[in-house]
Amino acid sequence: MSEEYLLQMTGICKSFSGVRALDNVNFKVRPGKVMCLAGENGCGKSTLVKIISGVYTKDEGQVIFEGKEITKITPAEATRLGIQVIYQDLSIFPNLTVRENLAINSEITAGRKMVNRKRWDATAREALSKIGCNIDLDAKMGELSVADKQLVAICRALLFNAKLIIMDEPTTALTKKEVDALFVTVRQLRDSGIAIMFISHKTEEIFEISDDVCIMRNGKNVYSGQTADLTRRDFTYYLTGRELVDDRFVPTNISAEPILEVKNLCMPGKLQDVSFELRKGEILGVTGLLGSGRTELALSLFGLAKPSGGQIILNGKSVKIPSPIAAQKLRIGYVPEDRLTEGLCLQQPIADNITLASLKRLSNALGLLKKKDIYEDAAKWVKIFSIATNDPKKNASTLSGGNQQKIVLSKWLSNDLDLLILNGPTVGVDVGAKQDIHALVHQLANEGLAVMIISDDLAEVVVNCSRVIVMKEGAIVGEMTGDAITEDNILEIIR
């Protein structure tokens, strides 16, 4: 490999039905280096990856891999050249074992018709040994943690003698600890001469892991060069096209009496003796690793999980919350963790999604819809949140992640709430939308709403919360207020 660059792409253009998704994109990947492709959601990162991997065909431009120009890339050709993509959804078979997932591709490529357990075993072991990880080969893929699934996907990529591994937002569903472990693997791969293209929009990660960086905005690449030459401020500017102000939440309107008291909440294997208070005007952060009980806590406050013991006191009265309907009556709103499966009806209009939880208000006593009010309500939220759409009658699926999340928030904010629970409010949301969401939550809290933010994005917790509780194995293991809330302090308790 004498060339300086493993992959060079120049002047790449791609349009979908007349709309430019990629406009004259140029970048280079060096062998044995980590190149970060950064950009907000919808800026064309995924399209670019799909061109490299042969899923889409480029309209214009030049692709040079190992010094040779490649005119036509197909997925099979990309694999042969040593380009492997690890997609967000990981493309694995959840119902098969780790062994089968690892071995199946090479078995198929070899055209074998019969199953030989020994050979499968050998292939799988060889794959795992490449990065020295230790995963039970008999475990069902679907039961593994996201982090382990990712390792398996990496191993599978290595089996194809990958020279370039593209990872599409690999850290989205990982906890901090898992991210660190992943980075160890990434560095290991890099040192063995493999080029890594790492797609992300998280500033900290990009600065931690990458050697080179290419920043995209609205289908164009606005910066490409070495990460070391870039300051964080510049980076954010390139990413969003605007200066970012670091706005820490300052509570100004905390009520004397707590609105919510949780006493000794228990759920076998999930929650142990969880007790805390929440006042109006506060933003309480709940953080902890995946499986620490943070989601179960939220679900039991929203009537979707049944605690086995303990007490929930709202406005001084002990309440039972058997269903989301009951929770809504108690003026509790919940923005779920997984926007796509729990938050949105993707193939339905934006307006209908926004008003879904407030149809009672938007209909008369006979259950007839007040269509005019529905569209007015929707238009109001589109304006407040500056949701990027020209027509709320379009389906929610036409929006980017950040805008979709704004819909889910609007859905609950259009109810009159006392308590708003946000579970991972900005997962997969671009920096700009993230700022909008945070600003609105701050404003609502200062207007007297009690807010609970459940998140493992520590930076988010630090900036937004006036108080933080840390959970571990179903129990509260730490609490901090005000200036004591720092990422380091939280990490110390979590680990």
Next chain:
Amino acid sequence: MKLKTFTKNNRYTVMLLGLMALILVFFTATKGGAFWKLSLWKGMTMQFPEYGCMTLGLMFAFISGHMDMSFVALGDFASILAVNYMSAHVVDGMTNGQVGSIMFVAILIALSIAIIGGAINAVLVSRLNIPPVMATIAMQLVWTGFSTALTKGYAVKGLPALYTEIGHMELFGFLSIPLLIFIVLFIIAAFLLKFTVFGEKLYMMGNNLKAARFSAINTHNMLLTSYILSAVYSCIGCLIMVSTMGSAKADYGTSYVMRCILILVLAGVLPDGGMGKIMDVLLSIITIQIIATGVNMFPQLNTYYASLIWGGLLIIVLIVSTRMSGGTVRVRKPRKAPQKTA
């Protein structure tokens, strides 16, 4: 440009109108004037209301993202009980008023059975989490089993003459009672879907049941209502069928299950849920009735070919509609435009 947007938003309407035109041209070309006889078209308006009502019922289940395979069997059982009741209570020499009140009770019995049957489906699916297709196929067997055990497989006769008379009565010389019932049920269904909170929630829930539950929608109640609607509508269809057949039987109308599915899929009401417009369902019902009547005009294609024709048609329609929706429903579409971030 405007026409293009219209076509895009109403693909199924356009497709159905095109299909209908094609069929009309075909039958006119092959059968000429015989196809345009008034009596033939009047005959059609007598035939489609029975399965038309069933289709409207099944439509609720489909829009909610669920399946109902049991509706005809349940309707048959309900109408067997109704006919039994009528034949046991109506004696010679009764006035029309007396017979009428017995018929009224019999219809109430049938409808209550339908409500119970619909509720059972809903409980199996939403509380016990049995996959809808399997739960309702099992219930189909159960209801057919009840009917067969009760009747030993024979047709139940002894229907009061008044019942069949009403079934064949025509208002203003063209509006038959079955057609009137269908029109009323259609208006109710259209109203429910378009103007009520129930309809709005039904579409949303059909698209994403979990998100609906997370939005404080009582999905159990929604399913209960939609399965009951499905059963009641189908039961009314069966009661109409009883009047045309002059009796009730465990296996009357079993072929309607597939025909109703065919009509809905043709109208873009896919069992994936949250899709389809009721006007398209109406167009689709009419189209299918024209095909059925037209095919009947070819003596070579006797009833032994019916399954083949409907089955073949269903497969073709399934392929076409899956391809039509493939881009939006099953596979993730390439992102069309770079989204401007706010």
